[in-house]
Amino acid sequence: MSKSVLIVEDEPFILEALSFLLEREGFTLSSFSDGEGCIDYIKQVKPDLIILDMMLPNISGMQILENLRNSADFQTLPVLMLTAKGQRRDRQAAENAGASLFMTKPFSNDEIIANVHKLLS
Amino acid sequence: MSRTLIGTRIRERRRAKKKSQSGLAQEVGISASYLNLIEHNRRGIAGKTLLAIAKSLEINPRDLSEGADQGLIDKLKEAIAKNRHIPAEVERLEEFIGRFPGFARLIERLFDLQQQQDQNLQALSDKMNSDPFFAEAIHLMLSNITTIRSTADILQKNPHIDESLHNKFLSNLLKESERLSQTASGILEHFEQTNSNQDKLADQTTLDTYLESNQYHLEILETGAASPNEIIEELEIETEEQKNALSILEGYQTMAKTLPLQKFLQKAEQFKFAPLELAAYFKTDLRSIFYRLAHLPERANLPNWGFLECDGSGAVLYRKQLTTLSLPRFGSACPLWPIYRSFSQPMQPICALLDMPTGERFLTYAVAQFNDFGSIGVPGTLKASMIITQDYDQLIAKTALASLPQLAVGLQCSVCPKQNCSARRATYILG
Numbered sequence: 001m002s003k004s005v006l007i008v009e010d011e012p013f014i015l016e017a018l019s020f021l022l023e024r025e026g027f028t029l030s031s032f033s034d035g036e037g038c039i040d041y042i043k044q045v046k047p048d049l050i051i052l053d054m055m056l057p058n059i060s061g062m063q064i065l066e067n068l069r070n071s072a073d074f075q076t077l078p079v080l081m082l083t084a085k086g087q088r089r090d091r092q093a094a095e096n097a098g099a100s101l102f103m104t105k106p107f108s109n110d111e112i113i114a115n116v117h118k119l120l121s
Numbered sequence: 122m123s124r125t126l127i128g129t130r131i132r133e134r135r136r137a138k139k140k141s142q143s144g145l146a147q148e149v150g151i152s153a154s155y156l157n158l159i160e161h162n163r164r165g166i167a168g169k170t171l172l173a174i175a176k177s178l179e180i181n182p183r184d185l186s187e188g189a190d191q192g193l194i195d196k197l198k199e200a201i202a203k204n205r206h207i208p209a210e211v212e213r214l215e216e217f218i219g220r221f222p223g224f225a226r227l228i229e230r231l232f233d234l235q236q237q238q239d240q241n242l243q244a245l246s247d248k249m250n251s252d253p254f255f256a257e258a259i260h261l262m263l264s265n266i267t268t269i270r271s272t273a274d275i276l277q278k279n280p281h282i283d284e285s286l287h288n289k290f291l292s293n294l295l296k297e298s299e300r301l302s303q304t305a306s307g308i309l310e311h312f313e314q315t316n317s318n319q320d321k322l323a324d325q326t327t328l329d330t331y332l333e334s335n336q337y338h339l340e341i342l343e344t345g346a347a348s349p350n351e352i353i354e355e356l357e358i359e360t361e362e363q364k365n366a367l368s369i370l371e372g373y374q375t376m377a378k379t380l381p382l383q384k385f386l387q388k389a390e391q392f393k394f395a396p397l398e399l400a401a402y403f404k405t406d407l408r409s410i411f412y413r414l415a416h417l418p419e420r421a422n423l424p425n426w427g428f429l430e431c432d433g434s435g436a437v438l439y440r441k442q443l444t445t446l447s448l449p450r451f452g453s454a455c456p457l458w459p460i461y462r463s464f465s466q467p468m469q470p471i472c473a474l475l476d477m478p479t480g481e482r483f484l485t486y487a488v489a490q491f492n493d494f495g496s497i498g499v500p501g502t503l504k505a506s507m508i509i510t511q512d513y514d515q516l517i518a519k520t521a522l523a524s525l526p527q528l529a530v531g532l533q534c535s536v537c538p539k540q541n542c543s544a545r546r547a548t549y550i551l552g
Contacts, residue, residue: 011264013293017271020286024279055260057540058529060480084263085479089445089511093481106267109274 003120004028006047008038008064009082010056014105018051021109022116035059039067042074049120051112054083054094062097069098078119082107127171128162129219130185134178135160149173162216193218193229200232243330253447253532258308260479265301269294327358328366336419337428337441342370343377369439373416379405380413386423389414394424394516396486396508397470407470407488411508415441424512429460432492433503445481445511447532455531456544459487460507467491467503473526475509478538484513484525 005027009015012033019029030047032038035056042050042064054061061081068074081099083090094102101115135145146156151170158164166174175182194215201209210217218225272290275282282290331352332339341347347355349370358366380403392398396410403410408430415428427443440448448454454461459471467489475483487507495501513522531537534547 011268013268013272013297014264016289016293017268017275020275020290021271054480055478056480057478057538060476060478062480062482063476083480084260084267090481093511105263106270109271109278 002026002028003048004030004045005049005051005116006038006042006045007031007051008033008035008056008061009051009053010034011053017109018112021113025113025116027116035061035064039064042068042077043071046073046077049078049080049116051080051082051116052099054081054085054090062093065094065097065099080112080115080119127166127185128160128164129216131156131166131174131178132160133219134180134185138178140178145174145177148177193225196229196232197225200228203232240330253449254311255308256447257532257537258304258311261304262301265297265304268297269301272297327356327362328369331356332441337416338418339370339373339416340418342373343382345377349374372412376409376413376416380409382417385413386417389417406490407486408490408504408506411486411488411506414508424510424516427509428506429454429509430504430506431460432505433464435461438504443509443511446477446483446509448509449533454533455537456546457528457530457542458507459485459528460505463487463489463505463507464503473528474513474522476527476529478529478531481511482513483509483511484516484522485509 005022007015007018007022007029009018009031010033015031015033019031022029030041030045032041036058038059052061052064056064061083065079065081068077068079075098078100079098080101080103081094082103082105083094084105091102100119103112103115135142142156142160143153146153149156149170150173155164159166171182171185175185178185197214197218198211201207201211201214272294276287276290276294339352341352342349349367352370353363353366356366385399385403388402389399392402394414396407396414399413400407400410411426411428414424415426417423417426419425425443426441427446427448428439428441429437429448430439431437437449442448458475459473463469463471468491470486470488472484472486475485477483485507487505489503489505492502492504510516517525529539531539531542534542534545534549537545538549539545
């Protein structure tokens with residue numbers, strides 16, 4: 001059975017590109033374009049991996065991550081954080097909040113696919 | 122001046138006066154071979170011999186001994202040190218100055234200009250780094266570029282994808298390119314607008330740069346090693362800015378005296394940097410505590426606080442930025458910030474967690490205090506101040522944090538993507 005990946009990204013064209021790439025790799029995909037409703041969905045569906053944009057409308061990626069990590073069921077769920085802010089402090093904050101991996105935009109397609117495989121292996 | 126330069130100057134002056142070495146030696150009563158040693162900087166010279174040579178060469182002895190100041194030598198040495206890739210003959214520097222004083226001054230001047238321009242560039246760079254519009258625009262451009270890079274890569278590596286998908290990606294590329302152009306135009310427009318404020322910005326740069334380069338902690342004012350006026354003189358702050366600069370530095374000096382650093386630090390750590398407890402202990406107002414907290418030395422174990430102060434019109438009076446949060450200079454921040462709300466409830470402190478659209482969270486305290494109490498029929502004026510930190514983990518227990526109000530706020534309307542915001546007063550121009 002294929003692994004499931006949830007993408008939470010508010011930039012629609014990035015979402016489309018990521019969806020194409022991950023579907024081509026054989027993953028089962030779902031997506032949200034903002035943070036609202038996303039936490040309930042995750043808790044219900046329990047995807048194998050989440051690609052989570054840090055800057056989202058309404059609820060930020062960091063808040064979603066913190067919420068998940070506060071739940072015993074999602075302590076080890078692989079979460080790949082995406083952000084256009086690549087300062088060391090942002091990276092540190094994401095790591096402290098429990099991000100499994102942190103990638104800055106613009107990323108390469110090959111790199112993000114490799115990281116998804118790495119986190120799921 | 123180094124003695125070696127005196128010899129060179131004597132030789133140059135003697136040649137200019139068309140005197141022979143032996144003739145001059147005879148006039149001043151020394152041997153030609155000794156004068157030769159002096160001129161080649163192998164013997165020192167002072168006292169009677171120097172006076173005699175100066176008299177014979179019709180030159181003020183001071184021009185021989187002090188003509189080229191040590192500052193020029195040091196400046197050229199600095200220029201050489203900063204341009205190591207050019208193999209300058211540093212061992213012949215004094216000879217060079219002696220022989221070609223005009224060229225030496227020219228190099229000094231060019232080096233000064235280069236340094237000044239470097240500083241201007243640094244100041245401009247600092248301004249750009251602390252500009253919330255620019256930060257947001259760059260963020261958006263990186264997102265645009267991500268789409269373009271990723272989509273172009275897909276199209277290039279997948280020439281046989283379904284035609285409708287192919288067309289969709291091409292359309293995405295076009296739209297994202299247009300957005301990128303729009304963002305770039307927005308940046309250009311922003312900087313054109315900023316140029317109209319350039320003089321004001323430039324005037325404020327000297328003290329701002331000084332404060333920023335010292336991380337807003339002035340040890341010399343803390344210890345009393347210098348006065349505000351001495352700092353202004355040292356910084357060569359322009360006359361029209363001196364009053365404001367003096368007011369800021371005197372404010373710092375007063376704080377250092379009334380809330381001495383060591384005692385304050387000891388108590389701050391004891392009270393976990395809680396402003397209300399500190400104000401009660403030191404029997405002072407909250408604004409003073411905010412200001413003190415924002416001017417602590419930068420150490421790993423101390424929270425880093427930003428500070429913003431404004432008057433009732435929202436005009437920013439003073440600010441200390443955080444590297445992770447740009448605070449406005451010209452009073453156009455998010456109206457949802459507690460500092461503005463505090464005006465509606467003077468003297469009542471506000472404590473809240475701020476959630477930025479960028480996903481960052483900050484702890485903040487704000488209070489509006491009376492600047493004066495007015496008079497009968499004339500209301501008092503208010504000033505509001507706010508401190509803000511991202512280091513809240515080390516200050517407040519997680520359980521206590523959960524009970525704090527959480528406010529979703531922005532930076533400036535024009536760069537805030539927050540939708541359906543009742544406080545919006547300008548269109549989001551980067552969307």
